[in-house]
Structures are given as structure tokens and as C-alpha cells.
Amino acid sequence: MKFSKIKDNDIANGIGITMSLWTQGCPHHCKGCFNSETWDFKGGKEFTNNDLQYIFDNIDKNNIQRNLSVLGGEPLCSQNIDGVIDLCKEFKKNYPEKIIYLWTGYVFEQFNELQVEVLKYIDVLIDGKFEEEKRNLSIMLRGSSNQRIIDVKNSLINNNVIIYKL
Secondary structure (H helix, E strand, C coil): CEEEEEEEEECCCCCCCEEEEEECCCCCCCCCCCCHHHCCCCCCEECCHHHHHHHHHHCCHHHCCCEEEEECCCCCCCCCHHHHHHHHHHHHHHCCCCCEEEECCCCHHHCCHHHHHHCCCCCEEEECCCCHHHECCCCCCCCECCCEEEEHHHHHHHCCCCECCC
16 A cells, blocks of 8 residues: 555544544546545555554654544545555554544445445445545545445444444
């Protein structure tokens, strides 16, 4: 997996304060994307054990309780999915009480087998491509009204998409 940056104190991507990781590389190229610098698969840097340790060392730095947000680029594209699964799995093993948010341009019902694997570890999924004609800055955690905020655990239990209650 490649990533472009890690932000220690993010208040825009999640509820409360999160530590956010932006994956590098995106196949969607949504018109009007706010983060087009993450599209290039040749950019960014490889995510290493040192980067994982950085997250662990700083997730509760200064007694601030943070959750984890994984954005992109595209976390669930074939170039990033294995690393994202590993990151989320290790994070949940160490911090089972913390929430993992994940943004993807893919749609929950159309996930492939590998993309479904990440659902075991994340709590909140924001799915769907950004659609510029449906752009809405007044809705939480989304850029356009077609995107959904999904309660992953309840969706898996019910075998049906359950919208996350904010």
C-alpha cells in the first residue's frame, strides 16, 4: 500500500478527532475531487511497519482519544487493499474500542471478495464516488448526496445496508 500523508489531529474526517491516513492512487478520478493529488499511483510512499508504529505511538498522544480514518486516493483499489486490510486488522487488534472510518468510491453491494474482507475490521464505511453535480457541503462526512454512511457491523449482521446514525 502507498500513502500520501498521515494527519495526527483531523476534525473533518470522522466524529470527534481522528488520526487520518490518505492512501495514494485512485482509479476513479471523480470530477471535482478535492484530493486529486492522491490519484497518481506513482506518488506517495510505501506504508511500512515504521508508519504503523507511528500510528500506534500517536493515536492517544497528549491524552487525546482519537479514532482512525482511512481515505484516499482509493483505499480499496487492488493496489492498496492488502495493506489497508493489514492496517485495519492490526489497529483493531490493538484498539478494539476505537472506531475505524473508511471512505471508498466503490459501492458496498458491489465489493469483491477482498474488499469484503476489510469489513471485518472497520466500523463506518462511506461509499460511492464523489459526484460533483450532487456536491453538498452541509452533509456530514460526505462530499455528495449519493454517498452513504454505513454502519458496517449492523449491515453485516442484518445482511442489508444499515445507515450509520450520527
